Amino acid sequence: MSVVPTITLNDGHTIPQLGFGVFQIEPDKTAEAVKTALDIGYRHIDTAQMYGNEKQVGQGMQESGLSRGDVFVTSKLNNGYHRPDDARTAFDKTLSDLDTDYVDLFLVHWPLPTRYDGDYVSTWKTLEEFAKDGRARSIGVSNFQPAHLERLAKEMDTVPAVNQVEVHPYLANEDVRRYGREHGIATEAWSPIAQGKVLEDPVLASIASSTGKSTAQVVLRWHVQRGDIIFPKSVTPDRVRANFDIFDFELGDADMDAITALDRGEDGRTGPNPDTFDMIPD
Secondary structure, three states, X not given: OOOOOEEEOOOOOEEEOEOEEOOOOOHHHHHHHHHHHHHHOOOEEEOOHHHOOHHHHHHXXXXXXXXXXXXXXXXXXXXXXXXXXXXXXXXXXHHHHHOOXXXXXXXXXXXXXXXXXXXXXXXXXHHHHHHHOOOEEXXXXXXXXXXXXXXXHHHOOOOOOEEEEEOEOOEOOHHHHHHHHHHOOEEEEEOOOHHHOOOOOHHHHHHHHHHOOOHHHHHHHHHHHHOOEEXXXXXXXXXXXXXXXXOOOOOOHHHHHHHHOOXXXXXXXXXXXXXXXXXXOO
């Protein structure tokens, strides 16, 4: 059995707490990277329509020899396809590219409050269709702020299973995480090591030295102990393996608190602000 713990979502499905992310992995390298991760023991792959590598994720899964039910797969809706009919077409293409008849989790990638007349509610309603017909086992959102989630709560019946947001020691994003805890929405942390920006931090380096682990492993362990779902990305096999090797040690309360205290608020954000981000791919 896998050493990776699972989290039970609000719809009763379970998700491995550690996964493998393919953001910014070139399509021609994705299949091999996915196969390597699955060979190491990962059973959770996170992709997105806008990453441009869903087809190669499906290829890597096929080459792994694992059965479809053994791998938890997440994808996300392209920002250019929020209108209901467009979302339906895009979702069909995701299933085709992944060569599967369902995804375990499908997300609205960004709320885009300044696009589509601010209507992400109809987009969410379309995802409810995918959940109802079983082609998406779970549905959720990504980069949604509490105000966006509150609007969904007032206008829709289905509570998102997860909210995937930027979280790392320099951006604890606690307001979003708190809302999730209070409403049964699991938090997934993208950019869990701030795209490497935290790796030279002296506090983290000191903790790493005392535990005999790398700084990255310490940060990933911090996420796990806080209950975050994470999916670090690398195409280097040794690093992919090291990111998986975080379940044979535990951080004490003092170390956990010291890492949490590194939070810089908005100054620590490495990605776009969800309240203003409005990029639609060409």
